[in-house]
Amino acid sequence: MNDLRLGIVGCGAISEWHARALKKASRTNVVACIDPVAERAQHLASLTGGAACASLKDALTLGLDAVALLVPHHLHEKLALESFEAGMHVALEKPMSTDLASCERILSAAARDTTKVFMLAENAQYWPEVIAARLLIDQGAIGDVFTARAWHHHGPPKEFYPDSDSWRFSAEASGGGVALDTGSHWIRPLRMVLGEIDEVVGITGRLWDEMEGESLVRSLLRFSNGTTASFDVILAKGAVALQPHFQFSGTKGEIVITVMGEVLLFDGKDWQGTCVHRGNYMDSYAGVWQDFEAAVLDGKPLEADAQYSLGEIRTAQAIVRSGSTRQWERVWG
Ligand SMILES: NC(=O)c1ccc[n+]([C@@H]2O[C@H](COP(=O)([O-])OP(=O)(O)OC[C@H]3O[C@@H](n4cnc5c(N)ncnc54)[C@H](O)[C@@H]3O)[C@@H](O)[C@H]2O)c1
Numbered sequence: 001m002n003d004l005r006l007g008i009v010g011c012g013a014i015s016e017w018h019a020r021a022l023k024k025a026s027r028t029n030v031v032a033c034i035d036p037v038a039e040r041a042q043h044l045a046s047l048t049g050g051a052a053c054a055s056l057k058d059a060l061t062l063g064l065d066a067v068a069l070l071v072p073h074h075l076h077e078k079l080a081l082e083s084f085e086a087g088m089h090v091a092l093e094k095p096m097s098t099d100l101a102s103c104e105r106i107l108s109a110a111a112r113d114t115t116k117v118f119m120l121a122e123n124a125q126y127w128p129e130v131i132a133a134r135l136l137i138d139q140g141a142i143g144d145v146f147t148a149r150a151w152h153h154h155g156p157p158k159e160f161y162p163d164s165d166s167w168r169f170s171a172e173a174s175g176g177g178v179a180l181d182t183g184s185h186w187i188r189p190l191r192m193v194l195g196e197i198d199e200v201v202g203i204t205g206r207l208w209d210e211m212e213g214e215s216l217v218r219s220l221l222r223f224s225n226g227t228t229a230s231f232d233v234i235l236a237k238g239a240v241a242l243q244p245h246f247q248f249s250g251t252k253g254e255i256v257i258t259v260m261g262e263v264l265l266f267d268g269k270d271w272q273g274t275c276v277h278r279g280n281y282m283d284s285y286a287g288v289w290q291d292f293e294a295a296v297l298d299g300k301p302l303e304a305d306a307q308y309s310l311g312e313i314r315t316a317q318a319i320v321r322s323g324s325t326r327q328w329e330r331v332w333g
Contacts, residue, residue, distance in 0.1 A: 004028045004089075004296055007059045009079055010070035011035035011044035013159040014093065018068060019047050021285030025293045032059035060086050066296060068121070069093060072167040073175045077102045084109045089117040089296045091288070094184050095313050096120050096306065098175030103310060110306065117295045119288075120306040124188040126287020128279030129257045133248065134193050136276065141265060142250030148194060148229040149247040150186040155236040156208075164210040177213025179204070179316035183233040187312045189246060190231065196224045197315050199330050204323030207237050219319045222328075231319075 004027055008015055011033050022028055030048035034056055035041040041052035053059040056067070056079065066089035069079050076097045083090045090110070096103040110118035124130065137145060160168065167173040174181060191197065202219030215235035222228050246257040253267040261280050264273035287303075294300040311331070318329040 005031045005065045007032035007064045007067045009034045009067050011040040015044050015070050022289050024286035025289035028293050032062050034059045073098050074173045080106045081109050091119040091121045091292050094122045118306050119292050120309040121288045122188050123284040123288050124185040125304050127284040129263050130189040132263045132277035133255050143252030145248050145250045147249045150231045151243045152186050153234040153236050153240045169211045171212035178233045178235050179217045179319050184312040187315050190229050194223045194227050197221045197331050198224050199328045200318045201328045202319040202322045
């Protein structure tokens with residue numbers, strides 16, 4: 001196969017971000033843009049050159065190798081199973097599904113054909129600042145990391161929360177609240193740097209009446225290697241101050257990832273830190289497609305297998321449990 005013929009299933013808010021990122025995956029052609037809402041399918045088709053289709057079934061007649069599933073969480077399982085059945089390589093947006101039983105069904109369906117790639121498209125895996133920070137840490141720039149901090153306090157963007165009927169406000173459709181949804185992009189980098197999370201303790205709250213799940217999370221995570229991190233994610237009600245996305249503290253210094261995309265190294269040379277890298281979160285989406293393309297066309301292993309993403313779901317769920325029990329909760333049962 002020379003080029004990858006991709007169908008984009010779900011032409012909503014995130015699809016335009018992916019369409020832009022796909023321009024950096026030079027061997028992938030968008031052949032179909034699929035959405036039951038015709039104007040959304042047509043809009044994405046006009047951006048990508050694909051054909052607008054009303055359903056995955058219709059699009060399959062065009063000849064697809066792979067699909068990108070960019071639909072609300074409660075539709076992930078149905079469309080993933082339909083795609084596997086049709087022999088597609090599949091890139092599925094996070095989280096894999098709304099609950100672990102559904103994730104297991106997806107994983108076992110994917111495992112039936114090992115010649116096909118199944119990617120769980122967690123873009124934080126390819127976040128350039130995180131990759132730069134991890135490299136520095138691996139090189140010993142701040143010594144042994146003993147603690148870290150991840151912070152995300154952001155208002156609801158209109159594109160993702162268009163109105164009070166948004167599926168994100170329904171616990172059934174979304175599978176929870178911000179811990180699972182936005183939180184996964186902050187939990188993944190912590191896991192990439194510090195390893196697996198054993199147990200968590202947290203408080204959760206609801207700042208938005210219309211949202212059934214939590215919109216406030218403050219938590220502590222304990223990792224298998226003995227380190228701890230704080231992880232906070234809040235769907236802001238008002239204006240917010242700029243805080244770093246991440247801070248890693250080691251025995252020799254610190255690394256901070258700012259919201260402006262800088263990676264600052266504090267190693268005692270400059271009290272304001274030295275900017276060692278400047279990246280852009282938006283480039284993480286291109287990373288998704290470059291990795292997927294290389295896995296499908298060149299047989300390269302994915303940076304992270306789909307199963308790995310269960311760590312974000314389990315961590316989010318354990319934090320929510322801890323919010324009720326007021327106890328430390330184990331992530332892996
Ligand atoms: N990685 C990120 O940064 C990020 C950001 C936002 C959303 N997401 C994820 O992307 C996914 C979609 O989120 P969104 O914000 O774009 O949602 P959205 O509601 O804006 O778009 C979803 C689209 O799916 C369409 N759809 C529904 N049923 C369909 C079907 N059977 N076939 C084809 N299309 C169908 C809807 O009509 C809608 O246009 C979710 O998994 C979400 O968590 C990821």
